[in-house]
Amino acid sequence: MCQNGSVTHNAPELGCYIPACADCTCDPATRPQGSTSVHGGRFVGPVCVHTGEAGGVDLCDWVVLSNDTECAVHAANDHPVTVTSRNLRFCEVILMVRSGSAPPFTFTPKIYNSFGLNDCPADQWDSISTTTLVQHANALGITAVGAFKNGPRWWTIDSITGGALANPIPLISATFQMRFVAVLTVSALPPPYIPFNVARVATWNYDRASLVYLLNDPTGNTWVMQSYNDQVTEHDLNGLKHKLNLPDGWKYHSQSTGGEALHLHSQNGVSTILRDDIGNAYNLLA
Numbered sequence: 001m002c003q004n005g006s007v008t009h010n011a012p013e014l015g016c017y018i019p020a021c022a023d024c025t026c027d028p029a030t031r032p033q034g035s036t037s038v039h040g041g042r043f044v045g046p047v048c049v050h051t052g053e054a055g056g057v058d059l060c061d062w063v064v065l066s067n068d069t070e071c072a073v074h075a076a077n078d079h080p081v082t083v084t085s086r087n088l089r090f091c092e093v094i095l096m097v098r099s100g101s102a103p104p105f106t107f108t109p110k111i112y113n114s115f116g117l118n119d120c121p122a123d124q125w126d127s128i129s130t131t132t133l134v135q136h137a138n139a140l141g142i143t144a145v146g147a148f149k150n151g152p153r154w155w156t157i158d159s160i161t162g163g164a165l166a167n168p169i170p171l172i173s174a175t176f177q178m179r180f181v182a183v184l185t186v187s188a189l190p191p192p193y194i195p196f197n198v199a200r201v202a203t204w205n206y207d208r209a210s211l212v213y214l215l216n217d218p219t220g221n222t223w224v225m226q227s228y229n230d231q232v233t234e235h236d237l238n239g240l241k242h243k244l245n246l247p248d249g250w251k252y253h254s255q256s257t258g259g260e261a262l263h264l265h266s267q268n269g270v271s272t273i274l275r276d277d278i279g280n281a282y283n284l285l286a
Contacts (some may be wrong), residue, residue, distance in 0.1 A: 082161040082205070083116055087234060090227075091120035091151030093171060093178060095137055095144040107145065109184035111198070115160075117168050117177045120152045124176045133171065140169055148189075153227045153281075154234070158210055162202030162266075185270070192277040193217075193247050195284065197270050204283055206262040211254055213237050215274075215282055218249030223274060223282035224264060231278045245277045252276075 091114045099106045114120050130147040137144035168177035182200035190196050204226055206212055213225035228237065236243065241252040264271075264283050272284040 082159050084159050085115070085155040086158045086210075087154055087156075088115065089119045089152050089154050090115040091125055091149070091153065091178075093133055094148040094150060094184065095133070095142060096146035097137075098143045098145050107187070109187065110180060111182040111184065112169075112171055112178040113181045114151075114172075114176070114178050115155075117179065118175070121176060122152070124172055125149075125152065128172055136171055140171070151229070153229050155227050156213060156225045156237070157204045157227075158207045159205040160202060161205060162200070189275070192275050192279075193250065195272050195274045198273055199270055200266055201269055202266055202271070204264040206257050206264075208257060208259055208261050210257045210261075212257055212262065213240065213254045214252070215276070216251045216253075222285040224262070224285050226273075226281050226283045228280040229278065232280070240278075240280075243278065 093112045095110050095112060097108050097110050099108060128149075130149060133147040133149075134144045137147070168179050170176070171178040182198045185197040185199055204224075206224070215223040215225075217223065225237070228234075232240065232243065238254050244252055246252060264285065267286055272286070274282050274284075276282070
């Protein structure tokens with residue numbers, strides 16, 4: 001269990017920063033086989049992963065960064081940058097990445113994002129297959145065994161602060177690059193209106209007098225829309241309740257943030273997300 005907050009471990013050979021817990025230790029027997037602290041361009045270190053449940057604890061796990069691109073994400077987390085985002089188009093690719101040099105392997109769904117690099121050109125995005133994405137990833141040294149395309153999407157956040165500005169890689173093509181930004185803590189996206197956790201360090205910023213789109217669930221939680229997909233347009237969002245098939249007890253509405261800005265922070269490096277039945281994404285207002 002981790003109780004004393006986080007510290008930063010540095011692998012100077014790679015310029016790689018790994019957030020870890022001060023009193024979190026891992027059983028050496030569980031270290032991925034064939035790996036050392038810095039081995040083959042990888043940094044392996046103990047990190048704490050929060051369960052995300054009420055009363056949950058931080059469990060120790062190993063993290064393997066397959067290349068210096070992924071290390072750059074953690075370095076960026078130490079030097080957060082704020083970038084304007086509202087209504088900007090982007091795409092995501094979720095790669096199922098294999099770790100370990102011999103069985104038993106571990107598999108981690110890692111999220112790559114085009115935001116800040118390009119607007120997800122439709123001709124390239126529509127024409128690339130998930131098979132080709134896996135091939136491109138492996139050519140870049142990322143041991144991917146599967147891929148899922150998520151996009152195009154548009155932000156409803158005014159700006160984003162955090163570690164999403166790591167060095168880009170040409171995951172789609174030389175001109176269509178993406179960045180590693182987060183890790184899914186589930187092996188597959190759950191059905192609509194079922195929460196799931198994403199491991200990332202970021203703050204979603206909504207300005208004063210900014211319009212936000214909200215879901216209220218029957219337990220009293222509020223969920224703030226962070227992005228919408230190509231099933232709707234920005235003009236549809238105010239009246240989206242007429243398009244959604246909301247579960248019993250759920251409500252959708254829009255409102256202004258008023259005189260105070262709204263900032264949604266990841267909690268202990270984890271954000272809790274859900275999707276509606278159209279595929280729009282929401283962040284838990286904690």
